[in-house]
Amino acid sequence: MARTPASRGTRAATLSDVARLAGVSVATASKALNGRNHVHAQTRERVLEAAAQLSFSPNSLARGLLAGRTGTVGLLTSDLVGRFSLPILMGAEDAFGAGQVSVFLCDARGDAIRERHHVQALLSRRVDGLIVVGSSTDPRPPLADAVDVPVVYAYAPSEAPEDLSIVPDNVNAGRMAVEHLIACGRTRIAHISGDRQYSAARDRAAGAQAALEAAGLALVGEVAYGAWEEGWGRAAAGMLLDREPGVDAVLCGSDQVARGVLDTLRERGRRVPEDVAVMGFDNWDVLATGARPQLTSVDMNLEELGRAAARALFEAIDAEHGRGVHTVQCRVVVRGSTASAG
Amino acid sequence: MARTPASRGTRAATLSDVARLAGVSVATASKALNGRNHVHAQTRERVLEAAAQLSFSPNSLARGLLAGRTGTVGLLTSDLVGRFSLPILMGAEDAFGAGQVSVFLCDARGDAIRERHHVQALLSRRVDGLIVVGSSTDPRPPLADAVDVPVVYAYAPSEAPEDLSIVPDNVNAGRMAVEHLIACGRTRIAHISGDRQYSAARDRAAGAQAALEAAGLALVGEVAYGAWEEGWGRAAAGMLLDREPGVDAVLCGSDQVARGVLDTLRERGRRVPEDVAVMGFDNWDVLATGARPQLTSVDMNLEELGRAAARALFEAIDAEHGRGVHTVQCRVVVRGSTASAG
DNA sequence: AAAGAGTCCGAAAACCTTTTCGGTCATTGC
DNA sequence: GCAATGACCGAAAAGGTTTTCGGACTCTTT
Secondary structure, eight states: OOOOTTTSSSOOOOHHHHHHHHTSOHHHHHHHHTTOSSOOHHHHHHHHHHHHHTTOOOOHHHHHHHHSOOSEEEEEESOTTSTTHHHHHHHHHHHHHTTTOEEEEEEOTTOHHHHHHHHHHHHHTTOSEEEEEOSSSSOBOOOSSOOSSOEEEESSOBSSTTSEEEEEOHHHHHHHHHHHHHHTTOOSEEEEOSOTTSHHHHHHHHHHHHHHHHTTOOOSSOOBOOOSSHHHHHHHHHHHHHHOTTOOEEEESSHHHHHHHHHHHHHTTOOTTTTOEEEEESOOHHHHTTSSSOOEEEEOOHHHHHHHHHHHHHHHHHSOOOOEEEEEOOEEEOOGGGOOOO | OOOOGGGSSSOOOOHHHHHHHHTSOHHHHHHHHTTOSSOOHHHHHHHHHHHHHTTOOOOHHHHHHHHSOOSEEEEEESOTTSTTHHHHHHHHHHHHHHTTOEEEEEEOTTOHHHHHHHHHHHHHTTOSEEEEEOSSSSOBOOOSSOOSSOEEEESSOBSSTTSEEEEEOHHHHHHHHHHHHHHTTOOSEEEEOSOTTSHHHHHHHHHHHHHHHHTTOOOSSOOBOOOSSHHHHHHHHHHHHHHOTTOOEEEESSHHHHHHHHHHHHHTTOOTTTTOEEEEESOOHHHHTTSSSOOEEEEOOHHHHHHHHHHHHHHHHHSOOOOEEEEEOOEEEOOGGGOOOO
16 A cells, blocks of 8 residues: 555554543643643553653644744844854754754845745744844844744844844954954054955954054054955965065954965965964864964854854743844954964 | 733734634635635635735644644754755755745754754654754664654765665766866876765765776875865875876865865975866865865755755655665866866 | 525634643541 | 542633535526
């Protein structure tokens, strides 16, 4: 006999089946399985045994329908392929997965139409909350639809100030980077960054310059904005060495840029870190640990950001909705490219 | 008044609300909204209007409870952080998202206990099917629990031959790579690969050697197994040049290894591709396009693999369950590192 | 004008679980 | 022995949707 969908295995056991096998009513079975009041120990034992025998698993749909809560949340990303969504997603999944919450994953591909479609689908599935993950740290418009569940924006803050957003602290990241270079004894520090259109680039530069001023120093040359690519790093490093041969540290806007800078320094015969220290941002493992020497980088703690977003959503579901933009701190991961100058 | 969870917004509108506003019964409202038989056009219009006014969105829980189908699937990955799960996940999400299916994402972190926990949770949510994504192409044990919904294994095949698995064709990938190098006029081809423990490394090497034999050639030296790291590529390339100075092409086990090989070739004064052609596997964009010259690489079409897994799951849900291991073809992405030797 | 056909709508059951409330039984104290 | 109490169990409703079936109404045909 062909295995049609209807006949695939025996239909999952229901509470009625368990109750019948245990010789009790469904009400008693429910109470026994949920550890509720006033069930005789012996009866409970019978019910548990029956449930195990039928490998009973309560239907979450029915439960959710009744309770008005589903124990699910939606994770709406606009750019799954990107480097930054993933760790955030990991952290969120981590924080939720520890409890009883399951995560719906949706990728809007940066398309507003698709985003609305996904939001509608999630609402129809009665998610308890929503996390919206952006693909850059630039603010994004809030969700188009009116949603009656809590929403937390992660990485990219919402443009609406009354929304709750959790973002990395790029300004402080720039500050910490420069402070590390200064602690390594560097004083002639240049900054080769990525695309100026990105607030991440501007914020990091602002933080870096603030730290320099605080130390009574100034940047060597201007901030060199360009692209988030190795090729830009190579080219910009060449120009920098031509114009400012005395530079003793290069802070790079990303690890990709830093890889390019390292290449050019090597070719020009500058030793790293003895002659010039190099730092990146993002702590992208494959780039940072494959470099020669291994690359010191600022980690944005994205996984922690994801966990923070999940926690914030929990709180918003259970009680009051938080507001405004919160930041997650970053940290410097020290590797060979910034060993202290003897 | 404090906004308690109960008072957050007005409770979502139900079909009864719509029916009442339209002045019809819930049955009629349901039929009108679902385009069913025998509803007067004018009545339907009234219902649609009422639904729009209340921004009614049908409760998927109730629908799923009744239909026995939820329109959800579980995506169980063992290694979300890894490079390979993500595109597969993208492709699957893509194929599902086009329809009416939502995806539950779970990361088991490579832990069997956690995996069982997630499977139980997914079954309790009555998913219609399951995709299990491995973190390497080595076979993995099948799911521990008996599941009464279709399961498709992606990337890592199941050890059980009666399960349905969809994997990249690594043997053919190796073959295609060597054929490309031969087409570029190379005859003295060496192979520097990654960790021998991985079947991906062994399969690619086997395919490469088969293609060489078919062309009446032989590998220069032995296959150099090592680690999936740039450092190994640099070291192995050094040894290779010492032992086999006449080599005119290096096939690398991954793009990371290839980056290391490129570095050493440059330092030894070998021009790429004029003197030595270099190829990688994986087509990891950030590594391949950042290299000098840009790196020719074999793309495993992982996103297509994810789509194929989703399609296979669709079929298994609707009808008969397929069996055995299916492969997805890969393709060579040509860049500067293998330009034809004049 | 009556019968038949066709069109449209509504009542009710089904899906599965949880919770409330009432009922049964035994036990205990007087 | 009787009433009160407590322990345990079961009936029923609720949650929102879809579907089936029967009923009511209208229009056409003879």
